Amino acid sequence: MAEQRPGLMRPFPVTTGVSAPVAAPIQPSVVYAAQTPDALDAQYEGRAEGHTYAREGHPNAAALAARIAAMEGCDAGIVTGSGMAAVAAALMGLLKAGDHVVGSDQLYGRSLRMLREELPRIGVEVSLADATRAEALAAALRPETRMILIETVSNPMLRVADLEGIAARARGVLLAVDNTFTTPRALRPFEHGADIVIHSVTKLLAGHADATLGWVGARDAGLAERMESFAVTLGLTASPFDCWLAERGLLTFELRYDRAEATAAALSDRIEGMPGVTRVLYPGRADHPDGLRAAALLAGRFCNMVTFEIAGGRAAANAFARAAGDAGLPMAPTLGDAGSTLSHPASSSHRGLTPEGRAALGISEGTFRLSVGLEAPEALAGALLRGAEAAAAA
Structure with a gap:
């Protein structure tokens, strides 16, 4: 794991007289005056x-x-x-x-x-x-x-x-x-x-x-x-x-990252056994295509992202997203929030590619990317299971 330099976790001080604020101030000024x-x-x-x-x-x-x-x-x-x-x-x-x-x-x-x-x-x-x-x-x-x-x-x-x-x-x-x-x-x-x-x-x-x-x-x-x-x-x-x-x-980055990463690793195993799930990708898994390189390069740190694929095409993807959202796991074209989010690359990040171009990258209509946040693992697993069951029924 990469070590961080000392002094990172406190705001850079801005002195006011003999004291300095503990919280970093916001300075919204557009213009700064020069004396000469x-x-x-x-x-x-x-x-x-x-x-x-x-x-x-x-x-x-x-x-x-x-x-x-x-x-x-x-x-x-x-x-x-x-x-x-x-x-x-x-x-x-x-x-x-x-x-x-x-x-x-x-x-x-x-x-x-x-x-x-x-x-x-x-x-x-x-x-x-x-x-x-x-x-x-x-x-x-x-x-x-x-x-x-x-x-x-x-x-x-x-x-x-x-x-x-x-x-x-x-x-x-x-x-x-x-x-x-x-x-x-x-x-x-x-x-x-x-x-x-x-x-x-x-x-x-x-x-x-x-x-x-x-x-x-x-x-x-x-x-x-x-x-x-x-x-x-x-x-x-x-x-x-x-x-x-x-x-x-x-200020909370390390805590957030470590918690989300641990949950992602645990969820990747849970997702694999859910109805209709055909593939799970997580760099820390033994079956990841780059697993050996990930272990060597990242030294046991693998990220908070899990990508998986469900069978059934767009209809199943719609059912999955709707049911998971109803259970508190929203679909959004973003990642890294304190809360978990699902992303559907075919309709968001990679919508600009042709279906053939997406397929060449391994992205199908059933591909979802999960950005894991700070929720309890059981709550996330429950929302994902509801989505998987709805997709299988669809």
Whole structure:
């Protein structure tokens, strides 16, 4: 398990006289006054600390960015207005026309759309490859390849990337890793060869489904500066209030993660025996296709996500979602809330793919992804069983 740096769990102090607030303050100001033009020059040139205009940064974003950087083990990162804004800062902030990028073919649906639809519009060529096989991804590299983008554990099929094998074969190509599902509680990709790490802070780090944020950091200061410049220019700005909510959420992050992960592991076994369930995917299970790699790479930490498939197509999926929702387990296109949620990738995260494209990834109309929260395991098992019985009846 990755160790966190000391001092993470308390707010960064803001002194007021001889005392400092225990809770981090919200600072919503859009504009910050400078005493003189020379003082403003000093800020922009990095000779003095301070803020100018909220699009370029503000105290709450700076505090949250520093906390996540400490968790991931890098010097600095930037907070963005969403997880996809963080992906954009890495891809579009660092790539140019004529470059080539290799992405995992198991990426989150919107990340796949950015690779397939948006990057080609600006002249960046894209190839997709199986990130669970380092040799397959390495075979897709070209002389003009500038970046590789993978997820540590993929969304939604929970495949585990061969991170160390890919890093060893990158041959100077930048390796960007989306670490949203595993978080630095389970893995710190910089320690395994990553150059760039990305988070949808909206999910497990903030953890309460009330803040939309992203984070991206780099080992190299020059890369970090270029991504920050791109984010500032395009206005990928995070709200001070959302940053404050996420910083508060980090105070309970370890407790939330550990509880949800333990429940997910137990539920994966319970789901397997439910009516109509044809497949269960959880990286900690012995029957997971990447189970050996997950055990070695993640050192016993596997995430809070369980993906499963039920028989019967869309009619069964509708029945499952309705019955589980009536039992208190809602279906929603999100993850990482303190409460558990179901997701149906075919109608949400991966709806932009053709049925054939989804099938190639292993996603069917009966595929559900469960983001496990803090409820009692028995209550969740009961809701899932009601859903499975309704689907079987349908």
